[in-house]
Amino acid sequence: xxxxxxxxxxxxxxxxxxxxxxxxxxxxxxxxxxxxxxxxxxxxxxxxxxxxxxxxxxxxxxxxxxxxxxxxxxxxxxxxxxxxxxxxxxxxxxxxxxxxxxxxxxxxxxxxxxxxxxxxxxxxxxxxxxxxxxxxxxxxxxxxxxxxxxxxxxxxxxxxxxxxxxxxxxxxxxxxxxxxxxxxxxxxxxxxxxxxxxxxxxxxx
Numbered sequence: 001x002x003x004x005x006x007x008x009x010x011x012x013x014x015x016x017x018x019x020x021x022x023x024x025x026x027x028x029x030x031x032x033x034x035x036x037x038x039x040x041x042x043x044x045x046x047x048x049x050x051x052x053x054x055x056x057x058x059x060x061x062x063x064x065x066x067x068x069x070x071x072x073x074x075x076x077x078x079x080x081x082x083x084x085x086x087x088x089x090x091x092x093x094x095x096x097x098x099x100x101x102x103x104x105x106x107x108x109x110x111x112x113x114x115x116x117x118x119x120x121x122x123x124x125x126x127x128x129x130x131x132x133x134x135x136x137x138x139x140x141x142x143x144x145x146x147x148x149x150x151x152x153x154x155x156x157x158x159x160x161x162x163x164x165x166x167x168x169x170x171x172x173x174x175x176x177x178x179x180x181x182x183x184x185x186x187x188x189x190x191x192x193x194x195x196x197x198x199x200x201x202x203x204x205x
Contacts (some may be wrong), residue, residue, distance in 0.1 A: 024049035028082035
C-alpha cells in the first residue's frame with residue numbers, strides 16, 4: 001500500500017483519492033508506472049503538461065490538461081508534481097497552491113521509511129528506497145528508485161535525488177539541490193542550496 005502522508009490520511013489508513021500528475025516527461029511517466037498499480041489507493045484522473053504529444057505517445061492515464069486548470073475543473077484538489085528540475089518544481093508548486101491544490105506525499109510500498117522520520121508535503125519516494133530514523137524530507141523532495149538516506153539527514157525543499165544515491169548520517173542537502181545518479185555523500189557533509197552534484201560523485205565534506 002501507499003502511505004499518503006501529511007495529515008490527508010493517517011498512517012496505515014487508506015482510502016481512494018483522485019490525483020492529477022503535473023508533468024509528462026520521464027519522472028512523470030515513472031510515477032504513473034510505479035504508483036498507478038495500486039488502484040484501491042489512487043486514481044490518476046489526468047496529466048497536466050505542455051506536451052500533448054508525450055501524453056498520447058506514452059499512453060499516459062486520465063485526461064490531458066494543458067492550462068487553465070483548477071480543482072473544480074480537473075475534478076480533484078490533489079496534485080503530484082513529477083518534475084525533476086527543482087527550480088521549475090518550486091515555481092509550479094507555488095502557482096498550483098495559489099489555485100487551491102493540495103499535495104499529498106507518496107511512498108512506494110517497496111520502500112522502508114522510519115516512523116521516526118519527518119515527511120513533509122509533496123514528497124515522492126520511489127521503489128526500493130530506505131529512509132532512516134531522524135531524517136527530515138522537506139516539501140517536494142523526490143527520492144528516485146534505490147536511494148538510501150541514513151539517520152538524521154536533512155533534505156531541503158524541492159531537492160531531487162536520482163537513483164542509486166546514498167546519503168550518510170547527518171548529511172544536509174540545501175534547498176533546490178540536484179543530486180545525480182549513484183552519488184555517495186559521506187556522513188556530515190553539507191550540500192549548498194541549488195548545487196548540482198554530478199552522477200557518480202563522492203562527496204566527503
